[in-house]
Each structure stands twice: as structure tokens, then as C-alpha cells.
Amino acid sequence: MSGLRLIVGLGNPGAEHLRTRHNAGFWFVDALARQVNGRFGVESKLRGETAKVHYADRSLWLLKPTTYMNASGASVAAALRYWKIEPDEMLVVHDDLDLPPGAARLKFDGGHGGQNGLRDIFAHLGHGAFHRLRIGIGHPGPGNRDRVTPWVLGRPSAADEAEILDAIGRAFDVLPFVVEGEFEKAMHRLHTPEDKD
DSSP, rough: OOOOSSSOOOOOOOOGGGTSSHHHHHHHHHHHHTTTOOOOEEEEGGGGEEEEEETTEEEEEEEEEOOOOGHEEEEEEEHHHHHOOGGGGGGEEEEETTTTOOOOOESSSSOOOOHHHHHHHHHHHSSSSEEEEEEEEESSTTHHHHHHHHHTSSSHHHHHHHHHHHHHHHHHHHHHHHHHHHHHHHHHHHHHHHTOO
């Protein structure tokens, strides 16, 4: 497989959403941009904020859709067309209810798992054949469907926020492999518990 040319962080724009669980994807790309001195600028034709950065000996585009989570697909599809990037050269970073805080998992293809940003990207692309980085945010508990929306749109506890940031840090440790197309190596390192003998 070829390496990456685009990393998309999913989230909601606006200061009121900045520290919410649903913005874990934004947290990731913001931290990456800071690490490599990248600066985001508004790209209205792509309905998002973009930054071009140099990372792991490659030029990479970073994208934060400003469409709100549920309409992320319009921005992502426009960026892929505009920059002539194939979907399998893209990594989408998003929050995941099915993983506990502190967990991060790489995945290629498969379903959207009810994540509304992914659902909209699927609708615009017609498939899910792209890389994802799932950042665990935990779940409010079984039988609590009514609590899911306030949960994802709420701020995590200090302990959960620290776990989420730790997961993002561990994902950064394997990101050079992902960018270079060494996905199996990245997945093995990220998914293997650190205390394993």
C-alpha cells in the first residue's frame, strides 16, 4: 500500500466544542501541526481548515472540516478531489464510543460503527476504503442511548482527558510508519500492550 498524503481530524468547529470528546480528531491534528510548526488556514472551497506540513520525509496535508461532524463528508470529498488524493492515501482520525479512554486503534475499511462523521464520509465516497485512527472516548453505559449525544458533546473528566491524550501520544509514536505505508508494523506496535512480555 502507498503511504499517506492526507490526515483528516474530525470534530466540531467553535470554542464551545474545543475540549469535548467528539473533538478527539481535532486534538490529534492540532497536536501534529504544533509538533511540526504547521499553521492552519481557512480554505473555504474545501469547507475546512488546512495545513501543509513536512513529516517523516513526506509532504502531508492536514484537514479539519468546519462543516460540523455530521456533514464532514462534503469537506473530505472536496479535499480528495482538489488535491487529487486517493481515499487509501488518507487517514481519518475520530473519536470512538466503543473503545475506552486511553485506547487507540488503526483500521482500514469496514463499517462506520455509527460514528456520524464517518457515516457522512461513506455517503460522499460511496465506500469506506480508507485508513482510520480510532481514539477511544468510552461510553456512558448500556441502555443509555439518550445519554450518548450529551456524552460525546461533553467534556471528559480530567482523568479521561489524560487517558485520551496518552492514546494520542502513543498513536504519534507509530505515525511515521503509517505515513510511510507500513500499516502492519504500525498496527502491531499500537495494538500490543506495553506491558506484554
